[in-house]
Amino acid sequence: MPLSTDLSTDLADTTYKRVMLKISGEALMGDQGFGLHPPTVQRIAEEVKSVHDLGVEICMVIGGGNIFRGLSGSAQGMERTTADYMGMLATVMNALAMQSALESLDVFTRVISAIPMDQVCEPYIRRRAVRHLEKKRVCIFAAGTGNPYFTTDTAATLRANEMSCEAIFKGTKVDGVYDKDPVKFDDAKRYDTVSYDDVLAKRLGVMDASAIALARDNNLPIIVFSLDEPGGFRGILAGRGTYTKVQG
Template sequence: MNKPFYKRVLLKLSGEALMGEKGYGIDPFTVNYMAEEIKKAYQLGVEIAVVIGGGNIWRGSEAQAQGIERATADYMGMLATVINALALQNALEKQEVDTRVQSAIEMRELAEPYIRRKAIRHLEKGRVVIFAAGTGNPYFTTDTAAALRAIEIGADVIMKGTKVDGIYSSDPVKNSKAKKFDILTYMDVIRNSLKVMDSTAITLCMDNNLPIIVFNIRKSDNLKKIILGQKIGSIVLKEVKNDTGIQEES
């Protein structure tokens, strides 16, 4: 078995990643697929934390447009992330992967409260930790929660699993001429308003020199290959160097 390139990673998944081809909610087949992909990486001996969005159930921005107060809409979105976290936990434990859900909003009957030291201890004991309820505060996205939690637990990298194979100059689904970037800097992302993560999350990563890898989670084994050091997707770094230590995909 090849040695993992990363020791501790944070995987960011959107809520939409769990609904598959459905227009709403959770698709059990897709959740099981995500659990299988995480298990492949887990079996390499890497420590894995996960942050999931809630957009498949509730989108605060759309609710706000319909007249719901922003803070209330955001709290409702946090509850949606807890539902997704519990669904992923169930799928992972069916795969015999020991898992803990920690919530930024206290709900002891469903999840542990978020405690940084406890989360790190779970990771050290070989448990996958799923962080739910964002940061626990309105006006912050789950992207920002992912950046914050990754920094707090000392993750080596954020891996953002999406439906496209990297970062593009514009939406590749709508624009066939969109340019894909293999490597770019945080400032490139900010200056060009690239839709990687929100500006707060990008700034947090930049200030703490935390790499971000954007990749297609729908392609089997991509997560495992990245952890083994293969160059897949796009990576965001503090500065672009000729040699990042990442191998070309075979």
Template sequence: MSDYKYKRVLLKLSGEALMGSKEFGIDPGVPQKIADDIKAAHEAGVQIAVVVGGGNIFRGLSGAAAGMDRAQGDNMGMLATVINSLALQDTFEHNGMECRVMSAIEMHAISETYIRRRAIRHLEKGRITIFAAGTGNPYFTTDTAAALRACEIGAEVLMKATKVDGIYDMDPVSHPEAKKFDTISYMEVLNRDLHVMDATATALCHDNHMPIMVFNLDEKGIFDRALRGESVGTTVVDE
């Protein structure tokens, strides 16, 4: 494992990323690609935790916009993250990687209940650990759940895999002249309202000096390169 700079990390995946080319649900090719990307590091002993969103199935804010009670919508969104977590677990296990799903909402028949010390023990035993159901509370995003869990387990970095190759000063899709940052401070992210993660998640990482690394999920081998300490995407750090 000496080739890897980071020994314990948390990988944040959006639910939309699991759709691939589909308009809804899970493209089986995406979990397989993720498994391919992380397998070498996992086999080398890097401790990997995962948080995945549920936007490919249901998003609480969308439900609230349509007139649904926000808390009820968020509860549905948290259950969607459990579906995605089980799909990832199945793929990882089919690729020979031991994996546990730990849910912030108790559902003993299909997952373990999240307990911090047990989660750390799973990681120490070489099990990929997927944290499902967000924080277990409405009004908190899976970005905030990822920041919280990363701090709780003592991760060295929070890696957010997205559809863009880093953080820009404006939307690079609609503004070709947008400038990409190699590094940026938490406060600049908040002051510029750059939406790397929601403000609560960014502030939590800031308070606990948790670096955030943002990179393009689709770039082949990028997770392995990031773990080795190569400069990829954008890193959010202290001033």
């Protein structure tokens, strides 16, 4: 999808002024099976910059599954709390990588961690984070909620509510929510809109149940779109593109 060259027109049509972008750690792997793929990180940073250039205030949460996933460690016999903390540290590494890529594009960025580590990023203070957004800095929230047993989906929904975001944008491998896995089933049907309750009842796998319930209770829409579609993030904000909207 070609991007509009008229920023003023796109900005006038932009539905949301402050959003949360949630992506998985696996999105940063590219074609690798593990770790960070710098060209992929740079491509995603360019997508974020294209939206930032519209004047939209952007929060981000990035998972850590490309480096370490707490549930996987727990399944292999590691104590769950320790495994979850290791997963939180993985999200900090991904956040720093994204910060580096964004700042190479002249986008001012702050990594804000739920676990204090002052030498590498800021601690989470809500009012300070809101001020960063008001100054048009991208805020990347790392280390989940700072507590074990909570996923980065829940952390993204929590921070989106605290930052008064108008929507969560969930970047995935597919262009929306389907009634079954579109990779495995040719007859899978995509929803244009779907309710929070249907996502929970049908176990559609948009986000974990805690995140969906938190979004539902605060009437926070979730936009599921393909992160692999060039210009997709910006196009949806300007009222174009293919996606599924989860709402009440």
